Amino acid sequence: MSHERILIVEDDIDSAEVLVAYLKRDGFQTRHALDGNQALDMHARWRPDLMLLDIMLPGLSGNEVLSAIRRHAPTPVIMVTAVGGDSSRISALLYGADDYVVKPYNPSEVVARVHAVLRRWRGQALSQAGRLRHETLVVDLDAALASIDAGDEVCFHLLSLLMAAPSKMFSRAELLAACLPESDAMERVVDAHMYNLRRKLEAVGVTGVLVTVRGLGYRFRNPS
Structure with a gap:
């Protein structure tokens, strides 16, 4: 069971609640932001271990949020969006996303991707005391x-x-x-x-x- 912190940035409350339920079942701590500005504020205060970030958000877009975070933090980010074209996927990865999930999705797959990205980041974690x-x-x-x-x-x-x-x-x-x-x-x-x-x-x-x-x-x- 994991105790890592996952920040879900999603303006669809029903979709966010489903992800919260599945992530909590695997032992993750979760918080939910409804828009880009709230996401940046919660990221700064809560320091999540990973973000699930929708691209289409009120105010700041998911790509703008990701770009802002990448200026000062390497937090792993999985983009979760209804935009599934190759250009959108490539754009998100160029902004610094670590993975990309297209709606509609299987929540179990999203949780599996969270585990996979976190494992990859643990493997890149600092060794020999920093x-x-x-x-x-x-x-x-x-x-x-x-x-x-x-x-x-x-x-x-x-x-x-x-x-x-x-x-x-x-x-x-x-x-x-x-x-x-x-x-x-x-x-x-x-x-x-x-x-x-x-x-x-x-x-x-x-x-x-x-x-x-x-x-x-x-x-x-x-x-x-």
Whole structure:
């Protein structure tokens, strides 16, 4: 039985109540937001372990909510929506969704997807007391420090974001918000940061882990 917290963002109260019942049956704690603004407020105050987020919401759309959350938190998000086209699915994933469920759905399938996404995130969870490691590269989240062989300091925010979600593509806007949240710099400044970061990694033999997704952004590839 799980005790993790699931925030359901759904303006259809009947649909939300069904999800609440199924999730509680599996031991999850749940809360329900009716619109995008309420979702952001509850996310900030309650810190859920996962969000089930509808795209079509009053006020802020689900994609806008997801984009706002991704500026400061890696909370796993499953989009739940009646919009089932490929373009909508791809758009949600590009905004940073971890999975996508189309209405009408089987509530048991939604719960299964919640378990699957949480398992995946547990597997990516911090190891060795708050450290992410790849070969000689170490990101210490407690110290907010990235190092190579305990030496050269590199961009902590970029590395921690990329390494914590290996193979996930991050847009330049997301990386800029993570690395320079108060900056008015253009998104292309991320390219310069990534270039310098690659040079530092390659200097100590760490190659091929910072992958450019042409026209979209970057991701971290763990060969293992």
